[in-house]
Amino acid sequence: MADDLSPEFCAALREAFERAGYDADSVLRLLGESAHAALGRGEPEPARRASRDAGPLGTLVRLFLTADELPEREVRAALPWPSSVAAGLVRVDGDRVRAGLDVRPFGDHQGSWWVFADLDAELGGEVRADHVLGIGHASLSLARATIRRTVGTVLDLGTGSGVQALHASRHATRITATDVSARALALASATFRINELDVETRQGSWFDPVVGRRFDQVICNPPFVVGPSRIDYTYRDSGLAGDDASALVVGALPEYLTKGGIGQLLASWLHLPGQDWAERVSSWLPGGVDAWFVQRDVAEPDLYVGTWLKDAGIDPRSAAGSARASAWLDWFAENKVEGVGFGFVTIRRTDGEPRIVCEDLRHAFDDPLGLEAAGWLDRIDWLRAHSSPDALLGARLKVADSVVLEEVSGPDDEGWEAIVRRLHLTNGPGWQHEVDELVKSLLAGCRGVLPLADLLDLLAAAHGVPTDALIIAALPLVDELVRHGMLEPA
Incomplete structure (x- = not known):
């Protein structure tokens, strides 16, 4: 097989595919979104229907993508012949032809x-x-x-x-x-x-x-x-x-x-x-x-x-x-x-x-x-x-634009009380972090203006907690939020 899939054969096959328009975009246009999606689920019938009477492109779709048995004369018109048989690309049984290999278009945005x-x-x-x-x-x-x-x-x-x-x-x-x-x-x-x-x-x-x-x-x-x-x-x-x-x-x-x-x-x-x-x-x-x-x-x-x-x-x-x-x-x-x-x-x-x-x-x-x-x-x-505490405390950070704060509240005697506060990254892998009121307040101040150390000083004073204890608790969390792209260097 390796000798039969020669550079000469591959060049001839490429020419045939280009002539038929057998590429990712053209196949999608021919089949349409629905039939193309069905084919991806292993449901070939919509693609068969969409590719009937579609010339060489339709032939190649039904030969390689829906794996149909086709008349030899139809396949001869779409592929280099008889080299396709010699290369094992197709299998011939009488006047009927099936695919011998899977050859399909595959694309990216380029x-x-x-x-x-x-x-x-x-x-x-x-x-x-x-x-x-x-x-x-x-x-x-x-x-x-x-x-x-x-x-x-x-x-x-x-x-x-x-x-x-x-x-x-x-x-x-x-x-x-x-x-x-x-x-x-x-x-x-x-x-x-x-x-x-x-x-x-x-x-x-x-x-x-x-x-x-x-x-x-x-x-x-x-x-x-x-x-x-x-x-x-x-x-x-x-x-x-x-x-x-x-x-x-x-x-x-x-x-x-x-x-x-x-x-x-x-x-x-x-x-x-x-x-x-x-x-x-x-x-x-x-x-x-x-x-x-x-x-x-x-x-x-x-x-x-x-x-x-x-x-x-x-x-x-x-x-x-x-x-x-x-x-x-x-x-x-x-x-x-x-x-x-x-x-x-x-x-x-x-x-x-x-x-x-x-x-x-x-x-x-x-x-x-x-x-x-x-x-x-x-x-x-x-x-x-910024691995040293001083370096991280000196950094100016801001909350990424793609981060939202989700709050779930339950009823209490005075109306509603937040029972879950969750940061959610709305793009990428969608990281989520549950936070408390202190962290919520800290992140509200992360606008890229004040160093982290100043924000923690202000937060400690406002909530009556020791600054050193707050720093010890905050630095690992800040590290994780930066690693997940939820806090960014300003």
Whole structure:
């Protein structure tokens, strides 16, 4: 397959796609918002109806996006022929043609790409051991959580179909993509060729292909699935037991970063009795790094196993599915696993005093987390420069424009009494902090005019409390509010 997805074939396929208008915006225009959304939910019929009699674009939509079987003459008119058959792009049965690979347009606000991948489980049943994922939820989540500042070099570790490298092409001068799977690199290389991108590809396990090198940014969607030590599918299984794969990447990644370089990855971690998950993941880190662990979900073992069986196209009700589920759940029980945490990790190599923060962020929000990750690092730098009490007390701070104060009141003898006061960041990840009347008064004075020390003096006098005690209580809270972007340097 790798030889058949040649530069010449990819160039001819790109020309055919451009001629048909097979790009992200044109597909959306053809289908309309409703049918496009239905397709994303796995409901193809509205897209079939919208793409009928739509010429070559409609043919490509029904071939690759709704996975229909089409007449050969119709497909011949839309694709380079017979090279599409030789490359495995399509499969011919008599005079009927089906997709052999998943090739779909994928875009961001700057334009559109095409991504080669294997057909997913819904179309082909149980996937092969070296199955290559396309544009999935995890890859999209990582892309949205990645910092997009201009850098010289990026490493896409475990590139799969090449999605992260595509995004990196917007902000990096040079990109290296690695994978342990030869099939993944073949499809990723085709992705890079058809999009006319110059990406270095290297095959090997973990960091072996880039030993001795350092990068400004490392992006990784590793095989982070938690369970016994086995490899059923290379896209999700590492051969390491439990959360050892995530621990390996977190622990080794800083060695491959330039000074100030940033690593970002998806990861999973075990929830065990008597152990805080934050202590567990923090123990994976070497020294000399800032790190931000964001827990987006925690799954119970039963749900976790069922979800990943279905992801591979295995019916949990079948004999094979039941056997696999039983062995997996036995492993969870033997290791006393109460749940599996999942989330994002941002790591930066630093010469300063490291900051390591682990936070739960399981509520829904819309803004890309990458913007918050970049802001978090900037705010950590500011806090490090103001790490002494005198420096922080001398700072002039203001409440961010996107912060609102929500109050919930209950009835009392004199009318209404506030029982909950909550700061709410209305953008980004929507942080929330419950505050008391003293904190409310302090923040009311944070307008960027007076130093924090003067505000605390005034607050202490107004409420009859010792200034020193107020300072001791206020500084950790101010640190947290700055870190969450709710207080800003004036």
